[in-house]
Amino acid sequence: MDQAQLVLEVADLTTRFDTQDGMVHAVNNVSFDVRQGEFLGVVGESGSGKSVTMLSLLRLIPMPPGEIVAGTVMYEDQDLLEVDIDELRDIRGGKIGFIFQDPMTSLNPVLTVGYQIEESLKIHQETTADVREARAIELLELVGIPSAEQRLKSYPHELSGGMRQRVMIAVALACSPQILIADEPTTALDVTIQAQIIDLIKDLRERLGTAVIWITHDLGVVAGLADRVVVMYGGRIVEEALVGDLYETPQHPYTSGLLGSLPRLDQKGEELVTIEGQPPSLYNLPDRCTFAPRCPYVFEKCLEESPPLLQITDTRRVACWWDVDKEGPRDGQ
Amino acid sequence: MDSDSMTASPPAGSVDGEILVRVRNLKKHFPILGGLFRRQIGAVKAVDGVTFDIYRGQTLGLVGESGSGKSTTGRVMLQLDPATEGTVHFENTELTATKGEEMRQLRPRMQMVFQDPHASLNPRMTVASIVGEPLREHRAGNREERKQRIDELLSLVGLEPSHANRYPHEFSGGQRQRIGIARAIALSPDFIICDEPIAALDVSIQSQIVNLLEELQDTLGLTYFFISHDLSMVRHIADTVAVMYLGKIMELGDVDGLYNTPRHPYTQALLSAVPIPDPKLEAVRRRTILEGDIPSPANPPPGCPFNTRCPVAQERCSIEVPEWRELTPGRWVSCHYAE
Helix, strand or coil: CCCCCEEEEEEEEEEEEEECCEEEEEEEEEEEEEECCCEEEEECCCCCCHHHHHHHHCCCCCCCCEEEEEEEEEECCEECCCCCHHHHHHHECCCEEEECCCHHHHCCCCCCHHHHHHHHHHHHCCCCHHHHHHHHHHHHHHCCCCCHHHHCCCCHHHCCHHHHHHHHHHHHHCCCCCEEEEECCCCCCCHHHHHHHHHHHHHHHHHHCCEEEEEECCHHHHHCCCCEEEEEECCEEEEEEEHHHHHHCCCCHHHHHHHHCCCCCCCCCCCCCCCCCCCCCCCCCCCCCCCHHHCCCCCHHHHHCCCCCEEEECCEEECCCEECCCCEECCCC | CCHHHHCCCCCCCCCCCCEEEEEEEEEEEEEEEECCCCEEEEEEEEEEEEEEEEECCCEEEEECCCCCCHHHHHHHHCCCCCCCEEEEEECCEEHHHCCHHHHHHHHHHEEEECCCCCCCCCCCCCHHHHHHHHHHHCCCCCHHHHHHHHHHHHHHCCCCHHHHHCCHHHCCHHHHHHHHHHHHHCCCCCEEEEECCCCCCCHHHHHHHHHHHHHHHHHHCCEEEEEECCHHHHHHHCCEEEEEECCEEEEEEEHHHHHHCCCCHHHHHHHHHCCCCCHHHHHHCCCCCCCCCCCCCCCCCCCCCCCCCCCCCCHHHHCCCCCCEEEECCEEECCCCCC
């Protein structure tokens, strides 16, 4: 995995929304990268900035009120935040595919499934109608939709939630993207259907070698899928680690709190650990650590300065002044 | 808690503990109207013959996928929708035969907490009037006593008395759910139906609400019917679990037994589909991936409702409806082949 080449490098991405109620600091100095064929999990609660981060990469946020204030998104030696819009359109849905949470609102209800898959091929590749149709059938079969040929003529409302999500995946995969960004793709689905979709994505990734960025609020889902996980809180990355390390030795108090608050299917626990208080408001960007009001380890430094995302080992970054291993303030800070 | 008291075994045989709610062969069919004269041309069998007992002071968890009839079961139990068939007993009163003023007298003893705290609180009412409404409605105390009770309720659910004059929109999702819980416990009920009470909340807030519900259960001696699609949370909170599929209960038993050794193929598949937040375990876990979707309750398959997706279905399963049988004491299952 370490040898694989970087396909996406995001640095210092900062996105704000200028709303009537004030400035919303949705994404603040977010940096991460993705390697060829890697599975990156992005975990966070609502309002943590995980979706806005991904939308910002492809400039898909409404501007205004949104504004990408700073940062670079390097893909194939070009900065996606700088390239002109035609070039970006080639990349969106072409080399970078996107799957949204709710397939009911992101598929067009008045167009057939076949049309919506072929549309993306039409835009991105110079092909004939026959070739496109053949490819669309192939894609529907790939994502496990039975009697694919007939299904091309179906409208989204004729399909179940799980089937619609499969269609979304087929649309996203149409042009064989190098990177697939999936924003809570299974959240709206029942658990048995979620298992089908997870199984499908695993299988596709092995066969196609696509890098996947999977956004979720469910630490359970990424445990079995991801190579590496990024945890977001209050518009910032608070921890990043290889999947095994993150679950075994979480370094950020938010990560350990989140893991502790999850009931386990495989064991009957005692009282659940809770993270007291509420997720932060993003209206005012505090000078202190965003997690400080809810943190059990909070000390003076946390209230004076927001911790940067520190590289603590080769594969691990954490934004916290407290060192959980040492049970004291972090060295050199 | 000893294992005997956790068994829920309808019909009641030799069990300890007092049964608070007894549900027998409960059905709710919604008519499908059609044609020129809007005649009934079919029925959505949302709940199709469920039987279980809920013991005083315990929690029965009802799990299932969307469309399996969980919420309808809860609503019919409280007579919010009339039952099509079957009975619900609350202590010794048959709710399904109780109407009007008599039912109204019973209402304070059974309450409901809803899924969406945004939709279930009136945005134009202050917290005090929301929490105080059941008290006014059932004429509990004078104005001064009610005010005192509201303060007491707010502190019970972890809110400040100063919150009383605010409006729901000023609160976060978790706090709003606390308001909904305060309203539900206002009249000191015995029994509360929690219909997906945490589904709309963030992960870090879910555990706060579940801990609160457990705490209130201990201090107030509440009995819960906990409806949820979150199997991990049900394992945490429930004493007994019923697994529902397409209007019928597939399996019922004490929580540890059912999660450790599920007997019904549907329960097995459902449990194997739930991700566990542990990468090492996930790497070695074997999943039963079910094919297809849950069939429409307007047109359920003949025989066992699960036969179209069941990995071990035989010919018999698509013909004969399996009997609801007690496999081992306290463990009930609806499958021809479960053992």
